[in-house]
Amino acid sequence: MLRLTVKREFLANLMSFRFGAGLILCVVLTALTMPIMIEDYEFRLEEYNTAVLEHAGELNGIGTYSFLKPKIDRPPSVLGIFNEGVERQLAGTVLISSGNVPVAMPSAGQSDSAPVIGRDNELLAALPSLDMITIIKVVMGLLALLFAFDAVAGEREQGTLRLSLANSVPRDTLLFGKFVGGVFGLTLPLAVTFLLMVILMLLSPLITLSGSDAVRLCLLFLGSVLYVAVFYLLGLLISSLVRSARISLLLCLFAWTFLVVVMPDLSASIAREMIPVPTDEEREIETKQAEIEYYRQMSEFNVQYEPKRYMYSNASQSNRINTMVRFEYTYPERMMYHARRVEFAEPLRRSFAERIARIRENQASRLAKQVRWSRGIGMASPAAAYDVVTEALCGTDWEAYERFIDDARRYRLQVLDYIRDKGGLSFRFFTNVGLTRYLEMSSPEDAKTLDNPEYAPLRAFLTEMDTAEKTLDPDDFPVYGYRSERPGAVLSRVALYIAFIVLYGIILFSLSYIAFMRYDPR
Amino acid sequence: MWTIIRKELLDSITGLRFLFAMVFVVGLMGIGGYISSAKYAKEMEDCRNLEIRNMELIPELSNNLRRLGGGVTYDPLTGLEKHLTAVRPPSRLQFIAEGRESKLPNTATISREAVGTPQIYSRSNFLFGKFGYVDWLFLFGVVVSLLAVVFTYDAFSGERERGTLSLTLSNSLPRHTILLGKFAGAMLALCIPLFIGIVLNMLVVSFNPMFAFGSGDTVRICLIVCVSVMYISVFAFMGLFVSSRCSRSVTSLVILLVVWVISTVIIPQTGGMLARMLKPIQSQKEIDLLVDTAWDETLAEYRWQYGEDVGSFFGDPERDKWTILAQKTARERQEKIRRDYHRSKAAQAVYALNASRISPSAVFNKIGETLAGSGLGRYARWITLVDEYHEQFKRFVEGEESKAASDGRADISGMAVNPETVPVFLMRPEPVAKALADSFFDLLLLFLFDAVLFTLAYVSILRADVR
Numbered sequence: 001m002l003r004l005t006v007k008r009e010f011l012a013n014l015m016s017f018r019f020g021a022g023l024i025l026c027v028v029l030t031a032l033t034m035p036i037m038i039e040d041y042e043f044r045l046e047e048y049n050t051a052v053l054e055h056a057g058e059l060n061g062i063g064t065y066s067f068l069k070p071k072i073d074r075p076p077s078v079l080g081i082f083n084e085g086v087e088r089q090l091a092g093t094v095l096i097s098s099g100n101v102p103v104a105m106p107s108a109g110q111s112d113s114a115p116v117i118g119r120d121n122e123l124l125a126a127l128p129s130l131d132m133i134t135i136i137k138v139v140m141g142l143l144a145l146l147f148a149f150d151a152v153a154g155e156r157e158q159g160t161l162r163l164s165l166a167n168s169v170p171r172d173t174l175l176f177g178k179f180v181g182g183v184f185g186l187t188l189p190l191a192v193t194f195l196l197m198v199i200l201m202l203l204s205p206l207i208t209l210s211g212s213d214a215v216r217l218c219l220l221f222l223g224s225v226l227y228v229a230v231f232y233l234l235g236l237l238i239s240s241l242v243r244s245a246r247i248s249l250l251l252c253l254f255a256w257t258f259l260v261v262v263m264p265d266l267s268a269s270i271a272r273e274m275i276p277v278p279t280d281e282e283r284e285i286e287t288k289q290a291e292i293e294y295y296r297q298m299s300e301f302n303v304q305y306e307p308k309r310y311m312y313s314n315a316s317q318s319n320r321i322n323t324m325v326r327f328e329y330t331y332p333e334r335m336m337y338h339a340r341r342v343e344f345a346e347p348l349r350r351s352f353a354e355r356i357a358r359i360r361e362n363q364a365s366r367l368a369k370q371v372r373w374s375r376g377i378g379m380a381s382p383a384a385a386y387d388v389v390t391e392a393l394c395g396t397d398w399e400a401y402e403r404f405i406d407d408a409r410r411y412r413l414q415v416l417d418y419i420r421d422k423g424g425l426s427f428r429f430f431t432n433v434g435l436t437r438y439l440e441m442s443s444p445e446d447a448k449t450l451d452n453p454e455y456a457p458l459r460a461f462l463t464e465m466d467t468a469e470k471t472l473d474p475d476d477f478p479v480y481g482y483r484s485e486r487p488g489a490v491l492s493r494v495a496l497y498i499a500f501i502v503l504y505g506i507i508l509f510s511l512s513y514i515a516f517m518r519y520d521p522r
Numbered sequence: 523m524w525t526i527i528r529k530e531l532l533d534s535i536t537g538l539r540f541l542f543a544m545v546f547v548v549g550l551m552g553i554g555g556y557i558s559s560a561k562y563a564k565e566m567e568d569c570r571n572l573e574i575r576n577m578e579l580i581p582e583l584s585n586n587l588r589r590l591g592g593g594v595t596y597d598p599l600t601g602l603e604k605h606l607t608a609v610r611p612p613s614r615l616q617f618i619a620e621g622r623e624s625k626l627p628n629t630a631t632i633s634r635e636a637v638g639t640p641q642i643y644s645r646s647n648f649l650f651g652k653f654g655y656v657d658w659l660f661l662f663g664v665v666v667s668l669l670a671v672v673f674t675y676d677a678f679s680g681e682r683e684r685g686t687l688s689l690t691l692s693n694s695l696p697r698h699t700i701l702l703g704k705f706a707g708a709m710l711a712l713c714i715p716l717f718i719g720i721v722l723n724m725l726v727v728s729f730n731p732m733f734a735f736g737s738g739d740t741v742r743i744c745l746i747v748c749v750s751v752m753y754i755s756v757f758a759f760m761g762l763f764v765s766s767r768c769s770r771s772v773t774s775l776v777i778l779l780v781v782w783v784i785s786t787v788i789i790p791q792t793g794g795m796l797a798r799m800l801k802p803i804q805s806q807k808e809i810d811l812l813v814d815t816a817w818d819e820t821l822a823e824y825r826w827q828y829g830e831d832v833g834s835f836f837g838d839p840e841r842d843k844w845t846i847l848a849q850k851t852a853r854e855r856q857e858k859i860r861r862d863y864h865r866s867k868a869a870q871a872v873y874a875l876n877a878s879r880i881s882p883s884a885v886f887n888k889i890g891e892t893l894a895g896s897g898l899g900r901y902a903r904w905i906t907l908v909d910e911y912h913e914q915f916k917r918f919v920e921g922e923e924s925k926a927a928s929d930g931r932a933d934i935s936g937m938a939v940n941p942e943t944v945p946v947f948l949m950r951p952e953p954v955a956k957a958l959a960d961s962f963f964d965l966l967l968l969f970l971f972d973a974v975l976f977t978l979a980y981v982s983i984l985r986a987d988v989r
Contacts, residue, residue: 018776025780029788036795043798047805089648121803123626123871123898128652130791138787142779150772246676247538249775253672254542261664261787262550268653269557277645279568288602367647374650398649 002173002180009181013147014188022143023189029135030193034200037081037131042206044076051093059474063432065424068472069097072411072480074404077395078207079216082197083133083387085396094408096415096480098349101357104398104405105364132197133390136190136224137383141260144186144228145252148235151178152516154245161521175516179229179236179509186228194221215487216393223393226501227386231256233508240515259381267384271374277366286359294352301344307333328433329441332455335427339458342429350416371398382504385497392494395484399493403485414478427461434466435459523699530707534673535714543669544715550665551719554656555726558617561655563732564645565612565624572609572629572643576946579604584941587926591919593633605631605638606915608908608947613896614736617727618746619887620655621897630908632947634919635850636857637912639864640905658723659890662750663883664786666716667757671778673708674761676771678986683771697983701762708758713751720747741954746893752968753886757782759975766982789881797874803866809859816855824848861909868905871898882971885964892961895952899960904949911947918945 013019055071062068074092094102155161164174198217201207209217234255239248309331330338378384391397419425439447450459491498534540583590583606593606610628613621625648627640654660681687690700724743727733761778768774804812824832828844835842875898878884891897922939958965 017773021776021780025783029784033792033795036792036799040795040798086649086652121798121867121870123867123901124794124797124874127622127794127871127874128654128791129794130788134787134791138783142783146776146779246771249772250539250542250672253668253779254546257665257668258546262656265653265660266550266553266656268650269554269655272647272650273557273560276564277647279643279645281643285602367649370647371649374653 001169002177005169005174005177006181006184009151009178010184013182013185018143018146019185019189022139022146023192025139026135026189026193027196029139030132030196031200033130033132033135034081034197038200038204038207041076041078041081042204045206048073048075048092055093056474059477061471063471065419065422065429065472068415068419068424068477069095070415070477070480071095072408073482074401075482077400077484078201078209078213079220079394080131080396081201082131082220083390083394083396084129084131085391085394086398086401087396088129090401094405096408096412098346098416099353100412101353102405102408102412103357103360103364104402105360105367132193133387136193137227137386138260140186140190140193140224140228141231141383142256143189144182144231145235145256146249147182147185148232149239149249149252150245151182151236152239152519153242153248154239156243156519156521157245165521171517171519172513175236175240175513179233182232182236183225183229186232187225190221190224190228194224212484212487216395216490219487219491220390220393223386223389223498223501226498226505227382230382230501230505230508233505233512237508237512237515240512240519243520260383263378263381264384264387267377267380268374270377271370275366275370275373277370278363280363283359283363287356290352290355290359294348297348298345301341305337305340307331307337309334327430329431329438331442331446332450332452332458335431335458336455338430339426342425346425346429368398379500382501385500385504388497389494389501392490393487395490400485404482407480407483411478411480418478427458432465432470433462434468434470435462436466438462523703526695526700526703527706527710530704531710534707534711539669539672540711540715543672543712544718547661547666547669547715547719548722550656550661551658551723552726554658554661555617555723558620558655558657559727559730559733561624562612562614562616562727563730566732568643568645569609569611569628572607575604576607576609579606580944580946581941584944585938587919587922587937587939590939590944591634591923593631593915606633607631608637608904608911609643609949610901610904611949613894613900614733615739615742615894616655616657616896617723618658618743619890619894619896620657620659621891621894621900622654623896623900626898626901628904632908632912632915634916635853637861637908639860640908658720658746658750659887661719662716662753663886663890666712666750666754667786667883668782669712669715670708670754670757671761671775671782673712674704674758675765675775675778677704677708677762678766678983679768679771679774680765682769697986698980701979701983705755705758705762708761709751709755712754712758716750716754736951738951738954742893742895742957745954745958746890749886749889749893749965749968752972753882756882756968756971756975759972759979763975763979763982766979766986785881786883790878790884790887793874793876793878793884796877797870800877801870801873803870804863809863812859813856816859817852820852820855821848824851865905868898868902872902879964879967882968885967885971889961889964889968892964893954893957895957900952903952907949908947911945914945918943 051071051073055073059068059070072094074094076092077087080087090104096102150157152161155164165171194217198209201209235248235252238251238255239245242248242251375384375388378387388397392399419429422428433441439450442450449455450462579595582595582604583593589595595604596602597604607629612628613619613623616623624644624646625642627642629643630640631638676683678687681690691697728735760781761774764778764781765771765774768777821833824844824847828848831841832844832848835845875884875888879888892899922937926937
């Protein structure tokens with residue numbers, strides 16, 4: 001009996017005008033937007049590839065460890081075509097250095113400790129952009145309600161409900177049959193849309209879909225089916241509550257407008273009002289305090305140890321928290337002072353960078369709190385939960401970016417440890433000059449002082465540098481590789497939101513069941 | 523005619539959809555008003571603080587003409603640089619059209635040499651990139667336009683189903699009278715929640731002590747209300763047209779919904795993508811490279827003209843003067859590149875807005891933003907004003923310098939100027955007539971939408987089979 005009801009519902013939907021209209025709309029919109037989205041992705045991918053090559057090239061031929069400041073890049077997510085998320089707002093390049101602990105924030109101001117470098121026109125980022133999720137969320141959500149609004153009330157008006165119930169069909173079978181048939185009918189345009197999307201993606205020579213991407217795509221499809229099923233159930237409930245199909249349609253439209261169109265903006269607006277965020281300036285003041293403290297400690301060190309005889313070198317600028325230094329020559333006493341300074345300054349720089357990162361993180365956490373509230377309020381609509389889930393599956397959400405930043409931090413520690421282990425926190429930090437060249441540049445008096453036993457370490461270093469490789473070997477540096485999150489991990493991260501959508505569905509089904517049980521078919 | 527209008531109006535307002543429209547529109551307008559006014563108050567406070575800081579900075583800079591030219595000093599307490607800035611105040615009518623104002627830069631540093639790249643000083647959250655505000659443009663553009671469709675989709679198809687259409691037309695009633703009557707009835711029914719919502723919204727906004735309606739605001743608001751009615755009538759005509767073509771009201775609703783989704787939800791979101799594709803701009807990296815080359819090239823140019831000494835300092839004013847000039851020119855060229863780049867970004871964004879104008883709701887948004895004086899248009903105007911101010915500031919500093927030179931003072935760095943004579947940046951409000959003239963083309967476009975759809979509906983009803 002159930003199979004018969006399902007088949008009947010499915011065929012009735014399939015033959016309807018709304019099915020054709022919805023299917024054509026989905027296909028046309030996908031066919032129109034996908035090429036633009038794909039081209040945009042290819043452009044960003046190319047930009048990323050160039051950046052990676054360029055940044056790798058920057059590490060070639062460096063002679064001192066102070067220049068070992070790799071830049072790491074985050075590839076654009078291919079599934080960003082499906083749901084763009086916040087990817088465009090966040091920069092894809094992070095500078096790795098001792099003076100910077102990367103924080104998941106967009107580059108703020110022009111402070112030279114800004115660890116991330118942006119990639120898009122920020123004025124354009126202020127405009128909304130179209131991705132597949134919008135099409136599915138808006139069009140398929142509407143289509144689901146259009147399928148369901150007359151499922152009960154419409155049949156009552158036509159008089160077929162009485163006829164159906166006159167047979168020995170239990171009401172629950174009929175309702176369940178309608179639900180399954182309706183969802184099947186909706187799955188069809190959804191599947192066509194997904195198929196078209198994947199085909200168009202595969203046609204692009206630059207796009208390769210990995211196994212993980214395939215799993216994510218399947219999960220996205222399942223999530224989308226779940227989403228339309230919930231909207232179908234909402235329509236079914238409304239249809240079983242009222243007696244006229246017109247009123248049911250009206251209610252469905254209002255529900256859809258509120259849940260899909262108004263609620264996302266409204267929940268963001270409310271969250272913005274409820275959770276105040278400090279201005280960038282408050283953070284800048286705190287950051288500046290930390291930087292001043294760093295200068296102070298450095299100055300104290302300089303007063304104590306800096307040799308009195310002045311000699312200009314680039315290294316004199318390195319009081320700033322994040323500067324690169326390289327110089328060839330200064331007199332031996334000053335060389336010794338600089339080596340000592342590096343030993344003193346680098347750990348200090350690291351600890352201050354951490355302090356500054358904590359200040360930035362504090363603000364980032366306030367922003368994240370606003371987002372959590374907005375999501376919480378948005379839970380009133382399954383569309384918001386669906387958005388969160390798909391964003392996570394596409395790897396374009398804030399949490400995925402945070403993961404990238406965490407990796408960047410770990411990589412930074414690796415690089416810093418590498419420099420320390422290689423003995424980079426000494427003369428090699430700022431010079432790679434050999435003894436012969438050094439003596440050529442020295443005045444005779446300075447050359448003589450080099451024989452003093454107190455300068456033995458410098459002499460040893462210079463002698464060693466005479467024969468050693470002048471440039472650092474880039475193959476020896478720690479390597480950074482972007483790791484994408486496993487689909488399983490993503491699922492467990494958004495389990496709550498999925499559970500919420502399922503719960504929404506269960507509640508709606510139970511309510512429709514009760515309403516239909518009490519429904520007067522006359 | 524009046525009988526028909528009254529019948530249609532009564533039919534509409536006694537129905538369930540009117541009740542829903544009322545609750546929906548009025549409720550959202552109330553909430554939207556509260557959120558907008560709270561946001562405006564916060565932004566206004568931040569803006570005032572910035573302006574006060576600027577006013578305090580000018581006397582400090584005025585003690586030293588050279589420092590004033592640089593437009594920067596250091597705060598000894600915090601160590602922060604204090605820049606002379608041009609601030610873009612929040613738009614007062616943002617409860618009507620937020621125009622994504624909080625995501626657009628609103629401060630720019632000023633020195634005699636350059637205008638700094640505009641920065642955002644606000645409490646906005648970059649993670650909310652996708653979400654807009656619940657302002658009039660959103661509510662009218664999306665919600666009320668949908669209501670217009672809901673109020674008209676069954677105007678003819680429904681009557682045809684019930685059989686009342688042939689009854690009505692059997693009387694001596696011209697068809698266009700019925701069309702206009704139905705249109706007027708639906709529009710009046712829509713205008714009731716609309717106007718109640720507007721009044722409530724403005725009441726909520728005006729309760730905020732930070733808010734004060736300025737001169738010209740009334741005219742602007744009236745104009746926006748008129749444009750909104752014009753925009754909503756586009757969808758009402760569309761509803762009447764489709765309804766007259768369909769024999770079943772469900773079919774007409776489905777068609778209308780498809781059109782509505784495309785024109786209000788889909789098309790307005792394609793602008794950014796189209797602009798990226800059709801009007802690409804250079805990347806930041808290319809600009810950085812250009813800036814570096816400009817410096818090297820300028821110095822090379824001077825070296826070629828004035829000898830190899832250019833580029834180094836010798837402590838001799840006569841020998842150094844070409845180096846100073848070369849560096850000044852180079853810096854100016856660099857600034858020009860940076861400024862042009864920012865201009866091209868702004869142009870790309872404006873292009874994005876214009877590209878989506880095949881949909882009436884994109885046109886409506888553009889007119890609304892222009893008339894309310896917010897959004898990208900206002901931002902572009904601000905940039906122009908800042909450039910003008912920069913010229914004025916530069917002329918002032920140069921004038922003071924030449925005055926000092928003619929007085930025979932060799933060292934101008936320690937020279938003080940009267941702080942009251944230093945020009946201050948002020949964002950002049952744009953005259954309403956200018957805003958109206960700017961949106962002339964869009965108004966024409968909207969009128970065209972109305973005219974075309976009305977004609978279609980008219981022709982269609984004349985030819986319609988009433989059975």
